[in-house]
Amino acid sequence: MQMQSSWYERIAAPRSSTCLACSRTIPYYGDLEELKAEQWRRSLCPSCVERIPFIEEVGCSSCGRHIRCEDCQRQPLQQYGLAYNRSVVQYQEHMKEWLALCKFKGNQSIAFVMAGMMIEQYMPLSLTAKVNKPTRSSSDWWSMLKEWWNPESIIEYPDLVTYVPSSLERLEERGFNQAELLAGTLAKAWGRPLLNCLDRTRDTGKQSQQSRAGREQSLEGTFTWNQAAFQGIRFYMARQLKPYLHILLVDDVYTTGSTIRACARALQDGLRELHIQGMVSSYTWARA
Amino acid sequence: MKVWLYAIRLNTGWVMNISLARELDAQYWKAITSNTTADSPHDRCHHELQRRNTHRRWLRQAWFETKVGFQVGMAVVRLFEKESSALPLDHWQEEEWEQAILAWIRKAQLMLGQQGHRSRKRVDIDHAAIRVSSKTELDLLEAGTCSDTFGHQFKKRSCKIAMFDWQEGASGAVQRENSSEWPSSELDWECSRLSQQLCGRALFESELLSMLSGKGAAWSKGQLHAVIQWGLLNGSLTVHSGVTWPLLEEGQGSMRRNAGDIQAHADSAGKDKGQIPSGAGRRRDIHRQGSFKRSFILVLRQWGLSLFGRASSLTSLCRLVTSGVLRWSRMLWRREKQQLPYCLRCGALGDELQVSACESCGSSRCYTCMACLQLARSRSCALLVSSTWGERRHQGLNDVRHRQVYHWDDVNSLFIYELDTLDLAQHQKASGSPAESSVEVEALLEPYHLAPAQWDASRGALQYLSSRLSKEHSDQGQFLLWAVTGAGKTEMMFPMTAFMLANKKKVCIATPRKDVVLELMPRIKKAFPEAKVVTLYGGSEERFESGEITLTTTHQLLRFRDAFDLMVVDELDAFPYHNNPMLERAAKLACKGGGTFVYLSATPPSALARAARRGQLAQATVPVRYHRHPLPVPKRLPMPPVARMIASGRLPSRVVGALHHAVLRGAQLFIFVARIRHIDGAVALLRKSFPQQAIAGTSAADAKRAEKVLAFRSGEIRILVTTTILERGVTVPKSDVFIWDADNKLFDEASLVQMAGRAGRSKDDPNGSVYFGSSQWTRSQSAATRQIRRMNRLAKRGGYLLAK
Structure with missing residues (x-):
């Protein structure tokens, strides 16, 4: 808790807050805006934290599912220009409620908790991706030692953070884009730029109400590059020493992956147009 | 937006x-x-x-x-x-x-x-x-x-506007390319219909759309906006934002x-164009000056009055000045609070509002109300539509604020601020003099077979209602009906409802729980077959219906605005209403400006009880149960804390003796413990002492609670260990009550009285026994005992008890 300014505020500070998910009484944690992202657990009650189904072991190295998945064998993500996907939690009933609370009821503080979880789990999850392991030269004993001592230190944060855009109508209806909220918090925590790379040219209806084939079909050509983002990327690359770019695509949930695939393809197309070598990986909060 | x-x-x-x-x-x-x-x-x-x-x-x-x-x-x-x-x-x-x-x-x-x-x-x-x-x-x-x-x-x-007939469905749809072809007469008609439907409600766009689609008209947002705009132009609808700022x-x-x-x-x-006097910057100073001047004038005027009235002295002047200054500072303080944005639907302010950047209105500080999020999202940029149908209030929703400013932070302060003492005096005068109204009242009371105590209290309530009806009131009246547990509160609702229906007024009965609503519905429908009864609860079908009698859970009241003349609030102190200022405000707003509240409770909150005792609040007491036997007075049973008994694995002989006595009597036992975690241990202890009895434990965390309660009601379970969740609503004919750890701070006076009220409810076994088992005799225990004794004394004095 932050020190309050005057004696009155100090004695009048509330002693308890409510859990964001189940509104049970928990110890006071202060203002949500002042809470650091790593402290997301403080805004939930212990039983809610306990029930979060984290993906502790990645079953599919490409899409980050907790069990092996046939989708990725049938249609590898690499076809679409997506290096890998990682997700924090399994998309179970409990988590569905959370997302509904955020998306449909408009409780934006849940998005903060979700982003906190994503920040916390980014390192261990991205360690499981092969792309992130450096090609080891035997002479470089120092990096070997570093990796052995602290494996997370060799992972670099992405250069750019972007998100899956939502259509204008949806944005107007909800007032916010939950993927943007997540991406914004991640970018802020890592000190990386948040760039709105993509535009959604048409509304495809709610994804959650469509079948798999329908999703794939309806998404074709939906995402295009934002012209302003080209400028941003050029500007960014001009100041950058390394010649390649790692873009992280953030979304709330990965169900069949069709949205993310479409986005990744659009991103890669744009990068090709710019003649920039880039890697696109995606990071979602939940994986069905 | x-x-x-x-x-x-x-x-x-x-x-x-x-x-x-x-x-x-x-x-x-x-x-x-x-x-x-x-x-x-x-x-x-x-x-x-x-x-x-x-x-x-x-x-x-x-x-x-x-x-x-x-x-x-x-x-x-x-x-x-x-x-x-x-x-x-x-x-x-x-x-x-x-x-x-x-x-x-x-x-x-x-x-x-x-x-x-x-x-x-x-x-x-x-x-x-x-x-x-x-x-x-x-x-x-x-x-x-x-x-x-x-x-x-x-x-x-x-904007393509399609016309639909609401009742006939989409059959009579006429597509129109452009709304400008929509003749204004039809628009007028649609508008007046919408305003009629919206009467007594305040709904957001999304709720409106679902209401319309429920009535068979699937309107698009554009169509709705068109009709709303027309309504605004001709003054039949008003629009406000969900979260607003008091100016x-x-x-x-x-x-x-x-x-x-x-x-x-x-x-x-005239000449210097483009430059507008910046009122915003100077606003605060102006208003301070104004209010200071005003209060100063007030003080002076008071002083002048007192000069005229009585002999003036320096002290009285001082007193007047200080009181004026105090009033002024209080006004300022109040105004500080009024500066805060608040939710126009539920009245929440402060921490319950969440600020965020909003894409729909483009504002960087758009507020969302977290308190009433379950119904629909109330935002700074959401349109809250209400109609001016009927009374055509010109000030619209703005007067809402005046009714709710004072009690947002403290439930108790509400009653102190809002007592209508004037009203009360009138009521007393009215109830004293006229004899002709009492005849009518007696006739209304006749068909419901009330016990004498119920009869007297109902007559008091009806007289209060008729005195309220006889004159236009600008403020809301309050009446407390203090009826002990098992007095038959539901029966007493009927004459009041009948009275209001006879005067063509709208009645709302608000109870805290859904199961109570479902239980009450058939009884009310049977009692008033000619009236339209609407039942509202989470997930009910009749969400947007309106009728003469509305039976609702307290949360659903948020959708109403100035809708009811009589609001019967059942179990005022029960779980969702108690300490939830939002529901309190919801009830206030749903009731009409000149409407009346009737609070039914066995254990009214202390502020309300105090006001009633001081004579600042109209009230009637039913001190005796319908079977006219006195309430069982709790007995003290010294025993160690439950946790220690569970740890040592045995019950003290005194406790076993008391339990044994009750079991021999053939009564079913309620055993209340303070904590859910004690239930299993307590059940095990009891099973050791009473191996032949069917014993079960249940709590809020129990999935099979409903079945167990049913089994207990039917008598299959003889001893039920439970927490405060069963303190009200469960009636078992022959039962004794044991409260273990009665000194626990979770058991306050009200819940002790309620739990004690589980015993002796039936006519056949009016003398159940109640034991407060504790190692210490606490204030709440003695207060509960005192309250029960007081009620018995009142009953005796009123002559309501059966002669022995």
Whole structure:
């Protein structure tokens, strides 16, 4: 808790807050805006934290599912220009409620908790991706030692953070884009730029109400590059020493992956147009 | 929320207006000018404006007061070629308009919640795209002709309006390409229908849409906006934002005029165009001065009065001055609170509102109400639509605030502030003198077979109601019906309901729980077969129905506004209502301004009980149960804490003795413990001591609770260990009550009384026994015992007890 300014505020500070998910009484944690992202657990009650189904072991190295998945064998993500996907939690009933609370009821503080979880789990999850392991030269004993001592230190944060855009109508209806909220918090925590790379040219209806084939079909050509983002990327690359770019695509949930695939393809197309070598990986909060 | 702003030149002057659907505004003005039945269009315009001036406020001001967050596009239109008098605004070009509008928006933003957040002040200049027409060109407002800059900001949507008949469904649908073809008569009709449906409610757009689709009309958002806009133009609907800011009380009128009124400025300040007196910055000082002056005058006037009235002395003057200063400071303090934004639907403010940047209104500080999120999202930029059907209240929802300002932080303070002492005096006078009303009252009471105590209390309540009905009241009346546990509260609702129905008034019965609603519904329907009964609870089918009697859970009251004349609040102190100021406010708002509350409770909150005891609150007491036997007085049973008994694994012999006595008597046992975690241990202990008895434990965490309660009711389970969740509502014919750990702080006076009220409820076994098992005798235990004894004493004094 932050020190309050005057004696009155100090004695009048509330002693308890409510859990964001189940509104049970928990110890006071202060203002949500002042809470650091790593402290997301403080805004939930212990039983809610306990029930979060984290993906502790990645079953599919490409899409980050907790069990092996046939989708990725049938249609590898690499076809679409997506290096890998990682997700924090399994998309179970409990988590569905959370997302509904955020998306449909408009409780934006849940998005903060979700982003906190994503920040916390980014390192261990991205360690499981092969792309992130450096090609080891035997002479470089120092990096070997570093990796052995602290494996997370060799992972670099992405250069750019972007998100899956939502259509204008949806944005107007909800007032916010939950993927943007997540991406914004991640970018802020890592000190990386948040760039709105993509535009959604048409509304495809709610994804959650469509079948798999329908999703794939309806998404074709939906995402295009934002012209302003080209400028941003050029500007960014001009100041950058390394010649390649790692873009992280953030979304709330990965169900069949069709949205993310479409986005990744659009991103890669744009990068090709710019003649920039880039890697696109995606990071979602939940994986069905 | 995107709205259109337009300025229109009438023969008398410029009018600035905001529109949800600009085509309709064009149509409206066209209709006014082109209607040739009356005299010249100039005159009609003049009449129109006059009508507005007298009946409602200027539209732009009304809109401004609604404080809906918005993005703006601007069109400036001249309605007539020839102006009767030249105004400085007539020569304004686009730059001047732009400047003026920006100043206006800046001010609006200042008022719309960036008060006190000057650092974050931001004016969205690019939202104002302005086109000024040189000629009379109403088409500018219409869809096709808007320029690209407009189109960029406002995505061109050709508003297709389809007409549906609500009752007949989509069969009679007529597609219309453009809304301007919609004749105003039909629009009027739709509008009046909507306003009729909305009567007594305040709904958000999404709720409105679902209400309409429930009635068979699937409207799109554009259609809804069109109808709402028409309703706003002809004054049958009002619109407010979900979360709003109270403007300062003093000098409010002048401030509004400053903020909204370009015309006034242009008329007065003539030459220097584009610069508008910045009322926003100086606002606070002005209002401080005003209030200080006012309070000073107040003090002086009081002093003068006292000079006239009684012998003046220096001390009395001092007292007056200090009281004036105190009042002044209290007013200031209150105003500080009023500065905060609050949710117009549930009245929540402070921490319950969440601030965020919003894409729908483009504001960086858009508030969302977290308290009433379950129903629909209340935001700064959400439209809360209500109708002016019936009474046509001109002040709209604004007077809501005055009713709810004082008690937002403290439930207890509510009753102290809002006591209607005057009313009470009238009531006492009324109930003392007239004999003719009592005859009518007796006739109403006849068919319900009430016990004498119930009869007397109901008669008191009915007399209070009739005294309220006999005169117009501006404030809400309150009546406390203090009936002990098992007194038959439900039966006493019937005469009140019948009385109000006979007077063609609307009745609402609010209970905290859904199962109570479901249990009450058939009884009410049977008692009042001719009235339409609507039952509302989470997930009920009749969400948007309205009828004479509404049976509802307290949460559903949030959807109503000024709807009921009599509000019966059952179990005032029960779980959701107790310590939940939101529901308290919801009930206040759902009841009409001159309506009446009847609180039913066995254990009223202390503030209410105190007010009743002091005679500040009208009340009636039912001190005896319907079977006319006294309440069982709790006995003390010294015993160690439950945790220690569980740890040691045995029950003290004294406890076993008392339990054994009850079991031998053939009674079923309620055993209340304070903690859920003690239940299993307590069940195990009891099973060891009473191996033959069927023993079960249940709590809020138990999935099979309903089945266990049913089994207990039917007598299969003889001993039930439970927590406070079963303290009310469960009736078992022959039962004894044991409260273990009665000194636990979770058991307050009210819950002890309620638990003790589980015993001896039936006619056959009126003398159950109640034991407070504890190692210490605490204040709440003694208070509970005292309350029960007091009720028994009252019953004896009133002669309600059966002679032995």
